[in-house]
Amino acid sequence: MPQTTAVRRPIALIVILSALTAVAPFAIDMYVPGFPELGVELKSAASTVQLSMSVFLIGLVIGQLVIGPISDKLGRRRLLLGGTSLFTVLSVACAVAPTMPLLIAGRFLQGCAGAAGLVLARAVLTDRFAGPRLPFYFSIQSMILGIAPVLGPLLGGLIVTAGGWRAVFWVLAGLGVVLLTSVFLGVSESLPVERRAPQGIGATFTAMGQLMRGRAFAGYTLTLGFAAAAMFIYIGGSSYVFQDLFGLSAAQYGMVFASNAAVMLVANIIFGRASKRIAPSLLLSGYITVGVAGALALAIQATIAPTLGGTWAGLAVVMFGIGGTFPSVTTITQTIGRSRAGAAAALSGGGTYLFGALTSPLSGGEVSAMALYMLIALGLAAIALISARPWQPVVERTLT
Known part of the structure; x- marks a missing residue:
């Protein structure tokens, strides 16, 4: 225990x-x-x-x-x-x-x-x-x-x-x-x-393969990876969008970035309190739904008539969804992989930065491109979450 x-x-x-x-x-x-x-x-x-x-x-x-x-x-x-x-x-x-x-x-x-x-x-x-x-x-x-x-x-x-x-x-x-x-x-x-781990060090790496072969762990890990991809696309492209397209100064952009970070913190706080009464998998479903809805609204307004207020608001909604996704998935994957907590943490954490490194250059300087790629990433996160079957109880997987 x-x-x-x-x-x-x-x-x-x-x-x-x-x-x-x-x-x-x-x-x-x-x-x-x-x-x-x-x-x-x-x-x-x-x-x-x-x-x-x-x-x-x-x-x-x-x-x-x-x-x-x-x-x-x-x-x-x-x-x-x-x-x-x-x-x-x-x-x-x-x-x-x-x-x-x-x-x-x-x-x-x-x-x-x-x-x-x-x-x-x-x-x-x-x-x-x-x-x-x-x-x-x-x-x-x-x-x-x-x-x-x-x-x-x-x-x-x-x-x-x-x-x-x-x-x-x-x-x-x-x-x-x-x-x-x-x-x-x-x-x-x-x-x-x-x-x-009772076996040699090589066997501990085998545990990562065992975890990823499990539908639930793989689905939740990919959910986090795609959500992280959306976040890194935002980080990589938002300065160009707000400063070059909407004409904000560096200080004004800093305020926008800080406000969206504050929204993520609010999502974290809500998760920390709500998780005492609601299963993390159900909370995660809600956060991903909010993230996808925000990305869809962002993409629509970016295509029709992008505005500073609309872009800012859409990104705030997306960041709220992503902000709650991180602690939700971490809690779930560490629960599933508790018997090999190091391997579980390596897969979820490594995947986060891998997806981020691969996708951060995608957004460029166009709000429509940033919104589209974020929507695709969060849509894939939703598909991965469905494959994990969040309606089923999360249980520890015993590994040898």
Whole structure:
């Protein structure tokens, strides 16, 4: 059974684990304001500078798919300590990188190391808690993930203005030191030896295949992946839509982005409260329905007569649906894969960033294209959800 009695200070643990999940989004967004300066200093084209972000996302995917299953065999704590330590060291390496190829290599490895916090934070929560508290704590993690993309560029802009793009990586290194200390002092081993995978490490990767062969787990994981794709399409295209098409300033666009992020936080809060009375699978069905309806309305108005107010409102509805989808799916997939929580977290988390990396360039600068691709992504999310049969009870799947 989960070690609920072993957690003397659950709030402190939740804060640390939430901070671990936020470090990767911060590492994605904080140095974006420094792209022009970075390109000039390292004599690289904009496309090459963008590659340094893409390889970080790839590292996050690969790192989660490797670290998660391994933790089912070796435990969580030592991998958390190792991953956080490497993230700190690699942040320093990026800060002093003299050439673009070295920076790109450092960013890829930094992503692999940063994946430890993302995947193992979910696994530790699954180890420690069960019942109505689990979806509530996952909703808190999702709120942190929603806040990070808003604060990241803002903080990054201040840091770049004060100290240049390299200062961002020094700040990330400092954050790594704080997280490493917090994990060392505040996160004990959550997976006792008797609950670890009895076979070798290779068998823990087999567990991922067993999970994905299950209709429910695969359907819910794909639901999250397609919803994440819609979110990344929005992130990738919204600045062009609101600034180039509707003529908003950077500050005004920041307000629009922040308001939509706030809507996602509201969806998370509602999920955290409602999950005590309503099954997460039913809540997920509602959130996906809202997301699809918002995307459809957005696409219609974008095709007929796109307006600032209509686009803003349509995106707010979509973001509400996506905001509730993240904690819902995480709760469900971690419940199904509780016996191999690391593998389950790797699949859902890795899929999120994989779908995001593949789809973020799709929207371009046209509101109609952004709306259409978001509608397609959320429509596929709805199909994947139906294949998972959300009307059936969610039960743990025992894996060998």
